[in-house]
Amino acid sequence: MTDISISVENLSKSYLIGHNASQAQRYTTLRDVLARNIRNVARKTRDMFHGRAIVQGDEVEEFWALKEVSFEVKQGDRVGIIGRNGAGKSTLLKLLSRVTEPTKGRIQISGRVASLLEVGTGFHPELSGRENIFLNGAILGMSRREIQRKFDEIVAFAEVDDFLDTPVKRYSSGMYVRLAFAVAAHLESEVLLVDEVLAVGDMRFQDKCLGKMESVSSSGRTVLFVSHNLDSIRKLCLKGIFLEQGRLNDVDDIESIVENYVAQYRHAESSSIIDIEDVPSDQFSVKRIEILNAAKTKPLAVKTWDDAVFRIYFNSPHPIESGSVVLKITSLTGSTLALLSTQPDQQFSIPFRKGENVVDCRVSRFPLSAGQYLIGAGLAIPNREWLSRSFEAGVFTVHNSDVYNSGMAPNSQRYQIAMDAKWEI
Numbered sequence: 001m002t003d004i005s006i007s008v009e010n011l012s013k014s015y016l017i018g019h020n021a022s023q024a025q026r027y028t029t030l031r032d033v034l035a036r037n038i039r040n041v042a043r044k045t046r047d048m049f050h051g052r053a054i055v056q057g058d059e060v061e062e063f064w065a066l067k068e069v070s071f072e073v074k075q076g077d078r079v080g081i082i083g084r085n086g087a088g089k090s091t092l093l094k095l096l097s098r099v100t101e102p103t104k105g106r107i108q109i110s111g112r113v114a115s116l117l118e119v120g121t122g123f124h125p126e127l128s129g130r131e132n133i134f135l136n137g138a139i140l141g142m143s144r145r146e147i148q149r150k151f152d153e154i155v156a157f158a159e160v161d162d163f164l165d166t167p168v169k170r171y172s173s174g175m176y177v178r179l180a181f182a183v184a185a186h187l188e189s190e191v192l193l194v195d196e197v198l199a200v201g202d203m204r205f206q207d208k209c210l211g212k213m214e215s216v217s218s219s220g221r222t223v224l225f226v227s228h229n230l231d232s233i234r235k236l237c238l239k240g241i242f243l244e245q246g247r248l249n250d251v252d253d254i255e256s257i258v259e260n261y262v263a264q265y266r267h268a269e270s271s272s273i274i275d276i277e278d279v280p281s282d283q284f285s286v287k288r289i290e291i292l293n294a295a296k297t298k299p300l301a302v303k304t305w306d307d308a309v310f311r312i313y314f315n316s317p318h319p320i321e322s323g324s325v326v327l328k329i330t331s332l333t334g335s336t337l338a339l340l341s342t343q344p345d346q347q348f349s350i351p352f353r354k355g356e357n358v359v360d361c362r363v364s365r366f367p368l369s370a371g372q373y374l375i376g377a378g379l380a381i382p383n384r385e386w387l388s389r390s391f392e393a394g395v396f397t398v399h400n401s402d403v404y405n406s407g408m409a410p411n412s413q414r415y416q417i418a419m420d421a422k423w424e425i
Helices: 030-049 089-096 129-139 144-158 173-185 196-200 203-218 230-236 254-266
Strands: 004-019 059-074 078-082 104-109 113-116 191-194 222-226 239-244 247-253 273-275 285-293 308-316 320-330 336-341 350-352 355-363 371-381 385-398
Touching (some): 004 089, 004 222, 059 089, 059 104, 059 222, 078 203, 078 230, 078 254, 089 104, 089 113, 089 191, 089 222, 113 173, 129 144, 144 173, 173 191, 173 203, 191 203, 203 230, 239 254, 247 254, 273 385, 285 385, 308 320, 320 385
Parallel strands (some): 059 247, 078 239, 113 191, 191 222
Antiparallel strands (some): 004 104, 239 247, 308 355, 320 350, 320 371, 371 385
16 A cells, blocks of 8 residues: 555646736727737637637736646655745645646545635635534535534634634634634545645644644644745644745755755845836736835945835825735744834724835834845735735845944844843842
8 A cells, every 4th residue: 555645747737817918018009909809809709619718818828837846745744835926836735625627747645635725715704603614614525423523623723612603704814714724624634735824823823733733744644834934834844845936946854945945045136125026007016125224315235223214115006095014024934023014003004096106114223133034015905905915025134233342243143133132230
């Protein structure tokens, strides 16, 4: 009997992406517009008759989210899947959980699969938490008797006892993911697939989830875990899969994979001006982050305890009365070091104008010690949803500064936070 739980051979997944040619062309004639529209109608009609997806746009491009990925996972393995945004991690989990079909390649999975890919997957917003436990459990393949037997454990783990008969549309995102994870984790499946959704919960619940996945694995079940928090992956997983631009970069023990991944950031170009990949003007997007001196007159090569201004340029396709901008700084291993928001107390928010917007975030006595860090930003509607997230936009460097006058500048190899402390006797 084989001990291979998951076998993936030459797995590939492509999508068709539409582009609007009129946005790239400044001037067009009536003849060009008519000809383009006729071609679009003909293409869409042809796709409809052939049963293909109808793609909006004047030009269609084939995008390979995954390309010729092959690996094997043994029964009971805890495997972390890492890679930058757009590397194909979530696409891989969707293929493994049969949410979508591969374009090419073959997947073999031994046993039943439980997956938690997005917050509230399989939940109905109008139903109560109690009703959704039975609904979601049934979708995941649990029998009614199995759900009833596990019901008390699921509720206790999710910590939603007081809201069990409340419609889940009134749950916070944290309550949503707690309940969804509890149902998926208590399904007696052979394979558990977990995406980045654990980032929604608080730190105590994240530790609780990691402990549950560890106990699931120790009982002989296989766990595949996607996360940008490399500390969590190192804590849970023994093996790793490194995806890069849709292709398999490496499969090895988790420490080697993390070192390989982090090494790319160490060699990345550091700058005080970080341009983010271009996004169509009809979408919310963070365009640029600049690190300026306190007077806002020039770029700053920031040192520990410098006064710095982080200037964020972003696009809003239409006005919003109440929006929120978030600046995030993380270590190269994915640990969040700072999460600064225009809405820190759930009270203050800012209006978004249509088109380009600019906000400044002033930080007095910047506390990070010398080293390289990841920086990014996101846009949100307060207490509702993310509009755009680019939390790994680029790398910036904090330079040496002997702030303690000790002859030894604090650096991230020893500690990452340099506090301005005063000692008294």
